[in-house]
Amino acid sequence: MDYHCKAETGVQLLARLSSRPSLTSLNETLFPDGLNLGNVTEISGNSGSGKTTLITQFLVKCLLPKTWNEFEIGGLGAGAIIINTDHHFQILKLVGTMESLLMNCRESSNSEIQYQKHIDSSTIEKIIKESLSNLIILNCYDSLHLFVTFHSLENILSSNANTSLIIIDSITAYYWQDAAAAGGILKMNSYLKKTLKALQACVEEYKVIIIYTKQTHFQSKVSFTEDTTATPGLGNITYKIHLNRVEGKETEDLFFAEVSTTATKHVHQYTISKEGLLWVK
Template identity: 60%
Template sequence: MDYECKAESGLQLLARLSSRPDIHGLDEKLFSGGLHFGDVVEITGDIGSGKTLLITQLLAKCLLPKSMFEIDIGGLGAGAIIINSDHHFQLLKLVSIMESTFEENQQLDSSTIEKIIKTALANLIVLNCYDRVQLLVTFHSLDNILSSNKNISLIVVDSLSAFYWQDIVISGIHKMDFYLKKTLKTLQSCIQEHKIVIIYTKQAHFVSKINFVPESSKSVLGNITHRVQLNRMEGKGTESLCVAEITTLNSECTVPYRLTGEGLMWSS
């Protein structure tokens, strides 16, 4: 009988055994079955459909504490990383969305709200990238960041397709779906020792042919567990009808929404 001995570093062992805050309830409308560690969420849509606004409100929910000063806040109390490559993400918008969650809470004064938001922002790491090389270097730095930050449960990339046109000038033309799959695979390979939820955005025209795979094959690199297609269709006057098409491994559904200053408001 053959015996195989697998060695792992201390960091790998620590990453494998460490537990991170649960973000199962990140958004009940979008993810009715909840999110689980290792899930990959693709958010796609045209300009103005609300992609960056959506990830900003998801970050707010993730970062805000569950409770503080013996008051129920309603957040998840988890840390997050945002890799900002399109440079549409704004920290002030994140703060604004956080503040909007306290508008109807009469128990909190402005000083208390400020302390809660500062506590939440302390759990956010923003990594700005300006070219393909810097993006790849950032991916490879994630293992050390995650190993030293056990509170981080979410990685957001806005967007995964940001440097496609820059990259083809250097390395030649690639099919868009292959490029996206390869970039996602690189990201996943850099954090494979850690149980993390990944959410990334891409432009609607950046067509992906990454297929969903059976549950037993979820460990396959490049697997997407949730796809959220945001559609903004202009109506009469200033009105606009927005619809999110949500596809998972087991279901498909649509959820109407409105774009507001506080984020995407889901219609029942």
């Protein structure tokens, strides 16, 4: 009989068992009941619907601090990992969105003179640099590289106890390469679930939130309740967010996000600006 002993340092054990920063209020429009550690969110939509813009907003909220010198910033002060497979994610866009949010905070302060004393341009730069120190970007270029990256996440998470979020953009980037290698017989749903299970298996002890994107044509042909259940386990999805454009010439700049769980479905309209997705009330 073979016995396998998995060794870990005291620091790794502490990081695995410690409570990670909460991301409950990551986005109160899409997740009114809160997003909990261990949840999995799927974001689907065609090109131009705002998938990468939305995950950039998630990163801004996650990485920025809650406060700075007693002034409210509104971030969550947590760390994040982005697995970049489509290479649509742009660090400059992330920095620009952070800067825009911090400038808006300064301008909306009730005590503007006192606020500018603490949040000037150099301070904004310092806040952004400190926030970016909690972001890890992992670039992948094929499916083998992707699965090797999955297995590296355990060491990364054990060394970064403040990391609460993993984003993969997108989870289906190498489907066509893998399908061609397999003779074109890979079922899309099975491929997606297999990839998601591989990711979850590598990080399940750390109870982090997973958010991934995919193209619309990977949309399941079965209902949410048939496709997944609310029971915790590998391959299960907590939220599905589908982004789409509202049809009609008069609404060509208007989009909607359909948010589904096993029990509920909500629709929210939005527009896309340089600040990100703006929700229409």
